[in-house]
Amino acid sequence: MNSDAIESQLRQIDFHSNPRTELVTVKWIPPVFRVIGLGTDAVVVQHPDLPDRVFKVFASDRLHKKQAEATVYKRLGNSPYFARLLGEGENYLMISYEQGPTLYECLEQGIVIPEQVIQDVEAARAYARARGLNPRDIHLKNVLLQDGRAKVIDVSEYMKPGDDGRWDYLVEGYRSYYDLIKGKKIPAWLMELVKKNYYMHGPGEISVAEFARRFLQLIGLSKRD
Template sequence: MFWKPVEPLLEQIELEYNPENEPVTVKFLPPPLKLIGVGTDAVVVQHPEYRDIVFKVYTKERVDAKEDEYRAYQRLAGSPYFAVCHGAGDRYLVLSYEEGMTLYDCLVQGVNIPENIIDEVEKARQYARSVGLNPRDIHLKNVLLQDGHAKLIDVSEYVKPGNDGRWDHLVQAYHLYYPYIAGKKIPIWMMEMVKRAYYAQKAAGNFSVQEFGRQLLNALLKKWMKN
């Protein structure tokens, strides 16, 4: 394991798991590790001497998710649409470092999301199904725009049953609404408001992208009129 010298640093990382799908709290990160990303189960860090890889370190409460993701990556090996898993430790995975902006950041920064990204994510989903996985939990923050192509990260839920519908809803929203906002910067507060509203309506059942868009537009108009 060529990354073995980094393992003592990884063992020093202190994380706090937060309920209700909130991001992990980083309590201690030893230098020279650099924080790359924060999720609800784990953080992604990088060592300056190993620039081609990152370490996904899980909270103690979510080590089961690490095992799930490791199994999923083993099945996905060889696909150009997914990161490469080089190995695993007790609380971490060693993954290829993937450059690129998440689709979430593209919306915030006004970077155009080409339609081929939608098509490539669907091809990635088809490949995952072909190797016995169930691609789910695909959303704006785990799809990268990489040199004009799609790269998917975070596959820990691919071993779980059921369809959460998240990517299907995003595809519908892309075709219905994205032409009106393409290239425009969307404030983070608005992105987060949409996310909270989406979760709330989806939990209530009978979710419709068209109805959600209509209600959201009315809410935004009322907010702007008050200001």
């Protein structure tokens, strides 16, 4: 199928954004597409004729975010740490398709997350900063495990100021407590509960040690000093 036909199918995707941080509401996606994910600003789909890439299609009132994200990808260039921008249209970005479980899925499935992943994300953050970007909003669902290495797949907030502290919390938790749960399957409801508590308190209002104590208590474990 030629690119014009695919672009025509992309235009048929019918969805809209919602207030605050709610996911987009989808009315219809042509069945030829495989849905990879939904976000607050866009849907991500894959076409069978182009299995090495995905299309991130933005809601009509979020096109300014499409422009900002395209700028980020262009600054990042061809990096081993990030997905790559392969093209763009009026309301979409065409991005390299990256395979592998997210760190969230690793915890759900009991897949071991090696220290190398932490080191790779730290290197990715340094790489982004060196290109005038602010790598933030890095969390369990936008880092993939690929052959023992990390790949960051969402750069949508790298033009924003400030530091949400999410990755730093995860690193501290990993290095202090991960050995206690390594290889264990952690249910999604429990991870969502931890995330909800994080949003309620915010970075700096509650320590990683206190988060970990509550988490380990819920799964019947404790850390020995």
